[in-house]
Amino acid sequence: MAPLIFFFMGVFYLLPSCSGKALCEDVGHMKTFRKIKEEIAGYQDVAKAIIDLAVCGKAQNRSYERLALLVDTVGPRLSGSKNLEKAIQIMYQNLINDGLENVHLEPVKVPRWERGQESAMMLEPRNHSMAILGLGSSIGTPPEGITAEVLVVSSFDELHRRASEARGKIVVYNQPYKGYGETAQYRVQGAVEAAKVGAVASLIRSVASFSIYSPHTGIQFYQDGVPQIPTACITVEDAEMMARMASRGTKIVIQLKMEAKNYPDTDSFNTVAEITGSKYPEQVVLVSGHLDSWDVGQGALDDGSGAFVSWEALSLIKDLGLRPKRTLRLVMWTAEEQGGVGSLQYYQLHKVNISNFSLVMESDLGNFMPTGLAFTGSDKARAIIKEVMNLLQPINITQVFEDGDGTDINYWIKAGVPGASLLDDLKQYFSFHHSHGDTMTALDPMQMNYSAAVWAVVSYVIADLDEMLPRQ
Template sequence: MKFLLFIFAGVHLLPLNSGKATYRHDNSQRTFQEIKDEIAHYGDVAKAIINLAVYGKAQNRSYERLALLVDTVGPRLSGSKSLEKAIQIMYQNLKEDGLENVHLEPVKIPHWERGEESAMMLEPRMHKMAILGLGSSIGTPPEGITAEVLLVTSFNELQRRASEARGKIVVYNQPYTNYSRTVQYRVKGAVEAAKVGALASLIRSVASFSIYSPHTGVQEYQDGVPKIPTACITVEDAEMMSRMVSRGSRIIIQLKMGAKNYPDANSFNTVAEIVGSKYPDQVNISKYSLVMESDLGTFIPSGLQFTGSEKARAIIKEVMSLLQPINVTQVFSAGEGTDINFWIQAGVPGASLLDDLYKYFSFHHSNGDTMTVMDPKQMNIAAALWTVVSYVVADMEEMLPRS
């Protein structure tokens, strides 16, 4: 579960829907030119938001707020005490900013804990490996799992060598092509290894660059397939083992993971109507004009990815034109995102921030994903984009048309 907040305390622009007579889903009664004219009237408001976020007293505020959360709380895994603490900080910030109707609502969140974990290469030499357990992985027995490695570079190779996999630890050394293709090994690696009788699986981190840094992430078990422990290893160790295997070396690894799943976790709080994106069935979706997420960081934005009707896309393009002062006006396809897909499937238009991702997957899901990666100036521009789009879409006379 992610939280995207750009708070501008003390900002007084125009009250939402000020003087507006109606707020309808269907804007078919208006011509597109009338809608364009309405959006154009937000030009001065958009410039005020941009000036405030990028050049004015609110510059660096998003960075400072995020740094407070990250430095004070640390990692905020779903269902954890750290997440609860982070939500309380957010809740208090929103109250202090004078926002209306800020309250907490309970949600059920399955809780998983990584626990102590280690991987030790025993043969052909002693080598302590850096690992990160994958989300929802089961743990090993207390004594761990010690077994020979079967190293493969693809699911196809695993199938060809299925007879060799039983009782072994499958290690995937899949080459990185792009994230969407390569991530399938992290998501499905344990299931495919379990199908051929493996005891555990280790996946080369899905990363475009590495300085001996394992990258974690979610993985998915499958009904009817045994659950086996699974973790990510570094690119360097995966490639080293590949070289060892090519020389005919026999690799033995001892894996220990103390991971635990708590599927029936107690309720945790969430800030109402700001998070909870996996629970559209708990709210009246007819009230929501647009749902947005930033799942690819907050680096220099290239534009906004959007999923919705063609009429809604045309309106979003007009809204994005208001961001000409910071030269971020493009609207791309595929606005779906991990945390908003449920809303989009329910009919709500969705948008995702598209950033310059040149370094994103070097740090993604690793211990190196810290505030050091962030640039406050880049975050200012991202904050301006989100705020202009949010404000204008919320304040327009009618909601975005749906399919």
């Protein structure tokens, strides 16, 4: 068969030689997509109404003000803490008061770790009190602390090359920041790798894109068969200072004291609310963020803002009297910071209905001015998402990026469900993330308004389309 010239949407396409069946499938797909594109274009007025309500209407700054009230009242919300459980109960009542449907709590067993008092004092070559934050699930030191000489390394490779020097020492990692995903492995695995070569403790340069002497905490994991040693993050400034000292051959001695303790798992909840679908109530577009946080700052940015922007998306849709064909389900996850504990248990409970999930969405990368949507899914689904994002041209947020994964939605994405994450300035985000600086001061109410507008438009339109997002 000779190549064919095909005219579609104002463009000429050269179709390669192929079987008649394949050609029919190509043409059929183009016709189907043209129909979907026209369907999505019909949502322009709805999208504008959502944007206007979120950005300059009566809902302006609502998500910011709601969040400020919670975090100013409750504070940080560590897994297993009274603060987190108080926040969950407050949110349960808030969602009922907001008029959302099927508001309920789903039980989850979560880890419980307490930081206690902690300190790190440099004794040689001079006295210097260092700012530290113990890492989640770390054990504590003996009451008298651990006093030992320091070995400074810049990578796991250097640690392994110098393994013979590490026994009995405190390993200090001064790894360069190369983006969060690559650099966080030192925080997560640093204690295990140091223990394998006989170190008595590890101190990790904070995983941060910018620092003003600010330590950043986070989760770390021990490994079966490897001794457990205390581990904490130190500031970028102290890590670099010790690297300079070590390069001169200066002996460094630190006394580390940590009262950290791990307790048996305790009870918590995922918090759920819905707008029930009008035509396909069993089918779901899931909108989410996590309610727990670390025990420093206020947990405002990570991830109070993501949870509250997700709540705001449903509020905006409800306020406009809209009811999509599919159910919009808000989930505020618990114990995300401990490795997606709440979302894993949710997935295990609900995966029997996986074929009914059209899209899973998670906001957990900050809520500065959004740049677009990160998406993972089939090419056909991506084409649909791009058309939906075009509805956001009035606020110039239309880009679709790769890798729409997130800790709490990855279980679904790996099983083939399309996933999306809200994307903004990650360098700015990781300046505050997991630190004392994660407070309402880091957030801007107008930027949260724009995030809510994006989140509401995307979730509503996908939930209201005639068909679910294609997985192939």
